[in-house]
Structure formats: structure tokens, C-alpha cells
Amino acid sequence: xxxxxxxxxxxxxxGPLLSVENLKVEFSTSAGVIRALDGxxxxxxxxETLAILGESGSGKSVTAQTIMALLPxxxxxxxxGSIVYKGxxxxxxxxxxxxxxxxxxxxxxxxxxxSSLNPVFQIGYQVAEPxxxxxxxxxxxxxxxxxxxxxxxxxxxxESRIRDFPHQFSGGQRQRIMIAMAIALDPKLLIxxxxxxxxxxxxxxxxxxxxxxxxxxxxxxxILISHDLGVVADVAERAAIMYAGRIVETGTIxxxxxxxxxxxxxxxxxxxxxAVPIGERLTPIVxxxxxxxxxxxxxxxxxxxxxxxxxxxxxxxxLRQPAGWQPGHAAACHRSEEVxxxx
Amino acid sequence: MPEPTAPLLSVKHLKVAYPVRSSILxxxxxxxxxxxxxHFDINPGETVGLVGESGSGKSTVARTVIGLIRPDGGSIEFxxxxxAGSTPRQLRNxxxxxxxxxxxxxASLNPRLTVRDLIAEGxxxxxGVVPRNRWTAEVQELMERVGLNPDYASRYPHQFSGGQRQRISIARALALRPKLIICDEAVSALDVSVQAQVLNxxxxxxxxxxxxxxxxxxxxxxxxxxxxxxxxxxxGVVVEQxxxxxxxxxxxxxxxxxxxxxxxxxxxxxxxxx
Numbered sequence: 240x241x242x243x244x245x246x247x248x249x250x251x252x253x254g255p256l257l258s259v260e261n262l263k264v265e266f267s268t269s270a271g272v273i274r275a276l277d278g279x280x281x282x283x284x285x286x287e288t289l290a291i292l293g294e295s296g297s298g299k300s301v302t303a304q305t306i307m308a309l310l311p312x313x314x315x316x317x318x319x320g321s322i323v324y325k326g327x328x329x330x331x332x333x334x335x336x337x338x339x340x341x342x343x344x345x346x347x348x349x350x351x352x353x354s355s356l357n358p359v360f361q362i363g364y365q366v367a368e369p370x371x372x373x374x375x376x377x378x379x380x381x382x383x384x385x386x387x388x389x390x391x392x393x394x395x396x397x398e399s400r401i402r403d404f405p406h407q408f409s410g411g412q413r414q415r416i417m418i419a420m421a422i423a424l425d426p427k428l429l430i431x432x433x434x435x436x437x438x439x440x441x442x443x444x445x446x447x448x449x450x451x452x453x454x455x456x457x458x459x460x461x462i463l464i465s466h467d468l469g470v471v472a473d474v475a476e477r478a479a480i481m482y483a484g485r486i487v488e489t490g491t492i493x494x495x496x497x498x499x500x501x502x503x504x505x506x507x508x509x510x511x512x513x514a515v516p517i518g519e520r521l522t523p524i525v526x527x528x529x530x531x532x533x534x535x536x537x538x539x540x541x542x543x544x545x546x547x548x549x550x551x552x553x554x555x556x557x558l559r560q561p562a563g564w565q566p567g568h569a570a571a572c573h574r575s576e577e578v579x580x581x582x
Numbered sequence: 583m584p585e586p587t588a589p590l591l592s593v594k595h596l597k598v599a600y601p602v603r604s605s606i607l608x609x610x611x612x613x614x615x616x617x618x619x620x621h622f623d624i625n626p627g628e629t630v631g632l633v634g635e636s637g638s639g640k641s642t643v644a645r646t647v648i649g650l651i652r653p654d655g656g657s658i659e660f661x662x663x664x665x666a667g668s669t670p671r672q673l674r675n676x677x678x679x680x681x682x683x684x685x686x687x688x689a690s691l692n693p694r695l696t697v698r699d700l701i702a703e704g705x706x707x708x709x710g711v712v713p714r715n716r717w718t719a720e721v722q723e724l725m726e727r728v729g730l731n732p733d734y735a736s737r738y739p740h741q742f743s744g745g746q747r748q749r750i751s752i753a754r755a756l757a758l759r760p761k762l763i764i765c766d767e768a769v770s771a772l773d774v775s776v777q778a779q780v781l782n783x784x785x786x787x788x789x790x791x792x793x794x795x796x797x798x799x800x801x802x803x804x805x806x807x808x809x810x811x812x813x814x815x816x817x818g819v820v821v822e823q824x825x826x827x828x829x830x831x832x833x834x835x836x837x838x839x840x841x842x843x844x845x846x847x848x849x850x851x852x853x854x855x856x
Contacts, residue, residue: 440802440845441844467846472848507775510775512778512781512803521778521781523781524778527743527746
């Protein structure tokens with residue numbers, strides 16, 4: 240397994256804020272052990288946005304859960320690798336300590352804001368909670384802070400709406416409230432797991448804008464997890480494409496989209512309806528994502544891959560960066576040169 | 583496609599309102615108008631798209647057309663028969679010709695039934711569509727048709743991925759050989775690569791069987807790709823309708839324009855001009 244050795248061009252001299260290396264996560268199920276993450280490596284620096292893209296089951300959410308120590312227990316466990324945050328290996332620390340850290344420095348927002356908010360508490364109470372619990376503020380002060388946050392994330396009439404309950408807000412506003420809670424304690428890293436998937440396009444755009452603005456203000460690092468290649472393109476600088484528990488391609492988002500070097504990335508881009516002229520047939524990737532219990536030998540993508548050869552069926556391709564590629568652009572494919580030439 | 587003489591479905595002046603009830607006695611104290619004065623026709627073999635944001639009334643239109651909601655005004659005619667004024671018994675035959683695929687393949691399939699039973703369920707209700715001795719063979723054919731391995735017929739929905747479950751929903755809808763399928767966000771929950779497969783499948787089925795679709799989606803690129811005609815709904819009112827090509831190239835209404843502008847662009851660096 241080759242580590243992803245290419246740091247992003249934008250990585251600061253101080254080194255990455257979070258560096259995940261060769262991370263392996265396993266789930267034990269009644270049908271056997273599933274390797275949900277198989278040697279995932281990436282880094283994020285302060286002020287930078289990394290998009291982790293992939294289909295359901297590719298391991299993108301598991302990656303976030305693992306960092307946040309939210310893996311379902313006892314089924315899920317870290318089977319190897321490290322998650323180094325500011326010099327601390329979170330993978331080796333007890334869950335309690337990681338959660339402590341996550342409650343202040345690493346924050347996460349989820350896809351469905353309604354199910355992440357408590358329906359029986361006023362939102363002011365919920366947004367004020369981190370201030371009260373973590374910083375020990377009194378109610379008045381904490382609610383004042385909550386009000387500030389609600390204004391900052393663009394809740395109209397925040398003064399009166401702070402006493403409303405979650406159901407009285409629209410989906411987009413709820414996501415704004417979730418973002419308010421996530422940024423309450425000035426996190427250094429924000430992980431957003433499908434933050435706009437449940438929202439209308441117009442609202443989606445506003446939320447992505449909000450996240451980008453907040454990042455510009457605070458200089459936090461962001462990991463955007465999405466299945467939608469379009470949504471993240473405006474905001475993220477780098478992308479990591481995941482498939483069957485591995486990162487199959489990584490690089491600047493522009494390079495990855497314009498010159499996909501992995502057949503899976505290429506296939507994803509070609510699957511988008513706007514990729515083909517109106518009236519023509521879409522060009523999907525054949526087959527379906529593999530069953531993690533019975534992964535194909537060699538490259539997991541080989542049964543769906545138009546470029547597959549005998550080598551692909553036998554040897555797992557490492558993430559590599561052939562000469563002449565843009566810095567940071569790497570793909571886990573034996574035949575990347577041909578894939579690139581084919582475009 | 584040449585214009586046939588009679589539309590398959592004809593919706594006129596459709597109005598749907600949800601009652602607002604008092605908290606204790608549940609008296610009707612008002613109404614929320616979900617959809618008002620919606621007109622459209624669907625011809626055989628045609629795909630009509632409904633777009634709009636959540637709350638615009640897209641799903642209400644779909645549910646009313648298929649008879650899950652009673653309209654408060656207007657008419658819905660399917661092959662000349664008025665659905666709005668039909669008794670449930672009369673509706674049954676219409677429902678065979680009109681099937682629906684829902685957004686969430688996790689919620690819309692009974693978890694206790696095997697794929698075989700799910701697909702065959704409609705045949706229990708609508709006797710005579712497929713003779714019982716043909717059920718197993720027909721289920722196999724349908725599964726193959728939608729790209730599922732027929733060996734999995736005795737599996738349960740939880741054993742399938744989202745894309746596969748949506749294929750089960752499609753097979754289930756096809757089982758009764760309908761003329762119109764209403765797809766309410768039918769591909770929205772699917773991954774991109776799988777979404778394209780399902781869209782191609784819908785396209786193939788239309789070509790082979792002459793199906794008409796009423797296609798509801800918030801994903802405008804899907805609508806643009808698939809639909810012949812498009813209706814844009816905003817707050818229960820059709821703000822613009824026309825051929826897909828015309829509408830996407832020259833949107834007239836401000837709301838339509840705003841909606842189109844918000845569509846995420848995969849490579850924003852390519853068209854900074856727009």
C-alpha cells in the first residue's frame with residue numbers, strides 16, 4: 240500500500256491540521272467482517288477545503304465517523320492506521336478523549352438537520368448549549384452568544400426566532416442552525432457530511448456559500464463529504480474520490496474533474512445528465528458498487544471498468560503519481576495513462 | 583413523436599387544499615391551498631416534468647393524479663374517464679394503468695415481503711393481468727428487464743442497495759403493464775452512476791412499451807435530459823410551461839430563471855460568463 244505522498248500545493252508550511260494515514264476500519268456483521276475503509280490517507284490544512292466524493296457505501300461517511308469517534312460500537316473498529324490531529328493520534332486515543340476534542344475543535348454537520356435537532360427544545364437553548372456545557376457560561380451570556388451565531392448564519396429576525404422550535408424552521412434554516420451550533424466554539428476543522436443533500440437547489444447554493452464565507456472568516460479547515468460532484472466544485476480546492484473503502488483519485492478539484500485519471504472518476508463525470516447532449520443516452524458506469532463482503536480481487540473497480548486487464552484483476556493498484564502530472568494529482572489505477580489519453 | 587388525437591391524461595383547473603383544523607374539535611377552520619389552477623396534458627409515450635422547490639406542490643399534483651389525494655376542484659381525466667369523480671371501485675382499473683414510483687426505495691417497499699412477492703403483489707389485486715402459473719416466470723422476466731439478478735427473487739428489500747431497490751420499485755410498477763408511470767423524485771436518492779442507469783432504463787422502457795411519464799424532480803439536469811415538456815411550479819401555481827428545450831434555453835419567468843441559476847455546475851471554472 241503506497242501512502243498518498245503528494246501534499247497539496249496549498250498545504251501550509253506548518254504542516255497539515257489533520258493527517259489521516261493508511262486508515263483501516265472494519266465492521267463485524269453477522270455475514271462476516273467488512274473492511275469499510277482500506278488504507279485511506281489524506282490531509283487537510285487550515286483554511287483548506289477537501290471534498291470527499293463517492294457513492295453510498297464507498298466509505299466517505301465512515302471516514303468522518305471514524306475521525307469523530309462516532310463509529311457504531313461494538314460493530315465498527317479501527318483496524319489500523321492513524322488519524323493525526325495537531326500531533327495527536329486520535330485513532331489510538333480513548334473515545335472519550337476524542338469526543339472531548341470533537342466537542343470543541345472538530346465539528347460536524349449532518350445531512351438531515353431535523354433529526355439532528357432536538358424537537359422539544361427552543362433552538363436558542365440548543366445553540367447555547369455548547370457555550371454552557373463547554374465554556375461554563377451562564378444562561379444569559381450563552382443565549383446572547385447563540386443570538387450572535389444565529390445572525391451570523393443568516394437566520395432572519397433572529398431575536399424573535401431564537402425562542403422557536405426546530406419544526407418552525409424550513410430545511411435550509413435548520414441547516415443554518417446546525418451550522419451555527421457547529422461553529423459555536425470556533426472549530427479548527429469542520430466536517431460536513433452531505434450538508435445540502437436534503438435541500439432545494441436555491442437553498443443548497445446559499446448554504447454552500449455560507450460555509451465558504453464562514454471558512455474565509457475563521458480560517459478553519461473543511462472536509463465536505465458529498466455524492467454530488469457539482470455541489471462541491473465551487474467551494475472545495477481538492478477532491479478525494481472514494482470507491483469501496485479506498486481513495487482512488489485525489490488532486491485539485493479542477494485537475495480531477497478536467498483530467499480524471501481513474502476510470503471510476505471518469506465514469507462518474509460522464510454519468511451526469513448534463514455530460515451528454517439532450518436526447519442522447521446517458522453513459523452510466525455499468526454494474527453496481529461492489530458488496531464489501533465479497534470484493535473483487537485486484538482493483539475493486541475492475542468488474543465495472545472498461546479499461547480492466549488481467550493485471551487489474553490480480554494486483555491492487557496503489558495510489559500513484561506518474562511523472563508530468565500536476566502536483567498532488569494521484570490515482571489508484573494501473574492504466575491511468577491510457578485513461579488520461581482516452582479523454 | 584406525432585401528436586396523437588387524445589391525451590392519456592388531462593388535468594384541468596386542478597385545485598388541492600389541505601384543511602387547517604382547530605386543535606381540539608378538529609373543525610375545519612381554513613385551508614392551505616397546495617395547488618391551484620394547474621393544467622396539463624400527457625400524451626401516450628410522452629414525458630412531462632414537474633419542477634419546483636419543496637412546498638411548490640409537485641408531489642401534491644402527483645398524488646392527486648394517482649388518486650391518493652382528492653382534488654378540491656378541477657378535473658383529472660385518464661383516457662377520457664374522470665378520476666376525480668370516480669368511486670374507489672372505478673378507480674381500481676385506472677390505477678392499474680397508472681403506477682407510481684416513490685423517492686425513497688427504503689420506505690416504499692414492504693420489508694416483510696420478498697422481491698417476488700413485492701413484484702407479484704399487484705397481480706393479487708388486479709386478477710387476470712398475469713395468470714398465476716406465469717407469476718414466477720414473469721417475475722424473472724421483470725427482474726431481468728430492470729437489471730436485477732433473477733436469482734435474488736427470494737431476497738428481502740434490506741438485502742439490496744438503494745439503486746437495486748429502486749429497480750424493484752420499477753419492476754413492481756411495470757408488473758401491471760401501466761400506460762403512465764408517475765416518478766416522484768424516483769432517482770433522487772440514487773448515486774450518480776446508478777442514477778444514469780435507472781434513467782436509461784426508464785428511457786428504454788418508454789421506447790419499448792410506449793410508457794408515458796410524469797416525472798417529478800428537483801434535479802433540473804435530470805429533467806432537462808429526460809422530459810419532452812416541463813411545468814415549473816411555484817407555491818402551487820404553474821409559473822411557466824413549455825417544451826423542455828424552449829424552457830431551458832429561454833426561461834421567461836423570474837422564478838424559473840432563479841431556479842436554473844442555482845443549479846450546481848460541475849465545472850464552474852468553464853462558464854464563469856453565465
